[in-house]
Amino acid sequence: MQDLKKVDEIVKNYSMTKTPLIYILKDVQKEYGFLSETLLTRVAKMTNIPLSEIYGVATFYSLFTTEAKGKYIVRCCNNAPCHVKGSKAVLDKIKEYLGLEMNETTPDGLFTLEFTSCLGLCAVAPVMMINDEVYGNLTPEKAVSILKDYKMKGLANA
Amino acid sequence: MHRTHILIAMDAHTIAQGARSVKEALQRELALAALADEVRVVETGSLGIYNKGVVLVIFPDAVYYTGVQVQDVSEIISEHLIKGRVVERLQYTDVPGAEKVAGQAPRAGKQVRVVLKNAGIIDPDNIEEYIAHDGYEALGKALTAMKPQDVIAEVKQSGLQGRGGAFFPTALKWEFAARETSKEKYIICNADEGEPGTFKDRLILEGDPHAIIEGMTLTGYAVGADKGFIYIRGEYRMSINRMQKAIEQARAHGLLGKNLFGSNFSFDLEIREGAGAYICGEETALIESIEGKRGEPRDKPPFPPTEGLWGKPTIVNNVETLANIPQIILKGAAWYKSLGTEKSPGTKVFTMVGNINNPGLIEVPMGITLREIVYEIGQGIPGGKGFQLAQMGGTTGGILTAEHLDLPMSVECLREIGAGLGSGALLVVDDTQNVVDLVMNFVEFFNHESCGKCTLCREGTGRLLELLEKLTDGKGTVQDVALIEELAKIMMKGAFCGLGQAAPVPILGCLKYFRAEFEKLAKTAGSAAA
């Protein structure tokens, strides 16, 4: 059975904050990886916010996930400024390299591929974000070499 | 005492190009060269140079280096710092081929820096530096010599308009909230910058966070609020960290908290993070998000200045708007009005992105022409390609074509042609790009970001995308093009909020100027079927 003590601690940490649900969900996701039914149910009990409402929030925001994801979440930007700088070619190459379509995870659990909305790095478009790190001025080759580094790092730590 | 300062631009753009490892290399090699006591490495916000790799500037010489890589660090130290010789191959010059002049800040010519005056000059993590550049002086002046209504009057006289995109008179919004008798009122800084192509707020947050704190505190004083929230989108990790540090420093210096400057006025700030939703840039959706709900817009009226966060009067101002406030209070409305045009006073921060040689961010007086931005400051279009169109104001922005190159970029001039300044993002698109693909890209964005509350936006963005896909798949008809247009026109007037109302703007703009491209696809489909 999953240890839910951290959820309780997180909720208590925000006892002085008014309407802290987004923060709570962020911290819970950071701690446990994703927002599972068990975790959100616990949040509901601790906060007295109906689960239906919490679930509505968790599925509304793109940075939240209710399903397990890869160790590295590759978020590619395809908004207009990246689009005119060739983001599609970069994305196609990433898909090919990882063998993924959007919102899929590699079988080894290393990578999940997603879109991101504009990261405000348009002067170095096209860009992508891997977990919290951002990479700009991408070319298909550069993107693959960055992913290769992550793959090595991920496999080494596995 | 340090004889030399190396300011390294540590903003999201440069970090994306390896700034962190260059900084580590600098510190490592300076220690090896026993220069650590003499040369101080300072992180600063953006230095205004964007796609040229890692950027740093060495003071007091004021020499700018770009494209600095880890392996260049030892050369810079041995050549520049030890021998005093500039490493020319890395030195940045504003205009290619022009004489390399030390001490000239990049793009200095056309720029007038008000909101960005400290960005790239000071260490944003150090409140002392902000204070040394007249920081918190406006707040001191207001709290000791001005009444709240004087602050509002000064801002009103300045003619400042909201820089979030709607250009609503800032002081007017303040007056609505000031009039309310509620004891609880809130100031919210809208730092949910999500409009594609826009990163001005990010650079202000990362380059001069105290300006926002001071601007918000002044706003709080003006309308009678003692609590503020800075809503920063969750993707802006670095902005959040910088801002948090700045808030803590301001508190430690007594510049946030109780009885500021010995007055009866107290003010404090809290950061609230977004979690990935473009719609939360809409002020009522933002408020919902702070309230821990789905970021869906509220019906207006009531407007936030009368009924906002937790039902209390609330001012929501954009980052750039707030960064203007301290300067207006300090230098006066007359000074501010002397910048820009009569109807659009002040400066505007533009971000230049897309097919442009010198992308990045500039702060210029309102009224600069499109041609000046694209061809002078932006140094034209790469690869000798032609100018096809520009989109002003982000993905919800209006479409400008070659006929608009000499149009002054001001609120009133753009409004006349059915466009707007919006967020100030200028997307330049060269003549090799496919317009229908581009429109499809816009619609994909709206489809991804529609909150799903109202029929027209939820179903409309989905249907627009399907119709465009049908066209590009060669299965569309001329009737489909007409349906796209009809749907877009109805969304523009009938959707619930700004997202659904603005989404059609670039679609209709492209249809207006490039209709043939759409119909060509439909006709090809028709003939193929026949």
Place this chain on the structure above:
Amino acid sequence: MENITLTIDGKSVTVPKGTTILDAAEKINIKIPRLCYHPDLPPVSACRLCVVEIEGDRLLRTSCSWKCQEGMKVNTRSAFVRESRKMALELLLSRHPMKCTECVRNNFCELQSVAEQLGTREIRFDYKERKGELDTSSAAIVRDPSKCILCRRCIQTCELVQSVSAIGLEGRGYEVWVDTPFGKGIGDVACVSCGQCIDRCPVGALYENDHTARVWKALDDPTKHVIVQTAPAVRASIGEMFGMPAGSLVTDKLVAGLRMLGFEKVFDTDFTADLTIIEEGTELLSRINKGGTLPLLTSCSPGWINFIEHFYPELLPHVSSCKSPQQMFGALAKTYYAQKNGIDPKDIYCVSIMPCTAKKYEAGRPEMNDSGFQDVDAVLTTREAAVMMKQVGINLPDLTEEPYDDPLGISTGAAVIFGNTGGVMEAALRTVYELVTKKPLDDIEIKAVRGLEGIKEAEIDLNGLKVKAAVSNGLANARKLLDKIAAGEAHYHFVEIMACPGGCIGGGGQPIPTSQDIRKKRAEAIYLEDRGMKIRKSHENPAVQMLYKEFLGEPNGHKAHELLHTHYIKKTVYKDAEA
């Protein structure tokens, strides 16, 4: 109140300040189409069907939410308004399965009527199915998300009217849909089965778990002795299903119609409502006299019972142990009635006609088998009962009145008012007063507990014993009372709680639409029935008196306890939460 004068389509109209354009237009006989707006709920302005143009405004405005202003010039019929409404409707229709003839809401579907109103002749978008699968996990409610038009009325009802929040939104944008958290079945979350969501749904995305087939099967089976009971509130509403105006009282036509359907006996839940008063009144006096748990909370409303079991299990000792009238009836039908008439109880098939969907859940509760069989075999909502009559061409308004059968059809005015919020309280006070004071009650109409307000309070002097009473309807109001009780801030003796707004007359099984105005008319019909009754106090019901004499013995006695009382189950809000 301040008045405002504006112009709508060139016509001047004066309305009180705060009136919406939609209501103002109604005043001059313009019915603006709408789908997400429901008079019970705050406007969400989501469907965009009710848009109008206002002079000087560059945007269209939703008339359901936009307030009238002095001098405003509104156009509800311009070409652009018409085109916009048509577009919004086409967008909704193109994501709707359009299997109207297979739909439970055929002919009383709001989407259909708006399509008819706007004269839809073509849909220019290809059909695209909505997310979500048919959810049949509940004993009471079926959800079909494929038909949903995302008006959010169900979500608002569940949250604001009932404070249950079993359902909510999932995802966003084009793929947003209404669901329970993590796609669990509605039967697997803390849904109280009240069916108020069904009542607010404009289309057939929510409907009751159909029992008509099983009832037909029983009626077709010659070995079954099929009997039916009718709840108090049904007689005041079922006429609406046949086009009669709200408030039509059709008690005896209903009896005739049910007999035509083939039921052997047509009985009245009112009989066991009277019995409930005897049992519950006795329980109340015993608790007051012996220092039992107070306040005593009523137990007739199964949606309410589900609510307290899920959300306030610690307060369950307050709840009366009396079964609801439906279940008392079932238990007696298969014991007392069977014995009296020499029928083998296993051959009795007991059907009830209820204004309620939670009654379906209640009838299926495993503990409801004190007769030795499942006490109630099938529960039809008012709507389903009407459907069955329509299926065989019975037009209720045309029928000649017929009386209920004896003895389980004999009842009093006190029983029929169970259908209204405050009715159980009023009926109980009529009896308790006389039992305690041994004097006749002068004015038996206890107005303090009547009316549709969410919470009502009253104090009744019983020979010096001041009984403090409270009445609530709608579970959000119940929650307010329960919070007070839990905090020890409420010093009531007796509290009546009904799950649905207005009580059973506004139940989740009632004809659609239901609104405050319609509830008011149904409530008036119920009081009219009471006034027309010869006997208006439960303890004077001769059939009930006979029942005690022949069969039960004493109120709250051994046999009564065995058949008429029950126990409750402590549930949780979240089944898997106990990790």
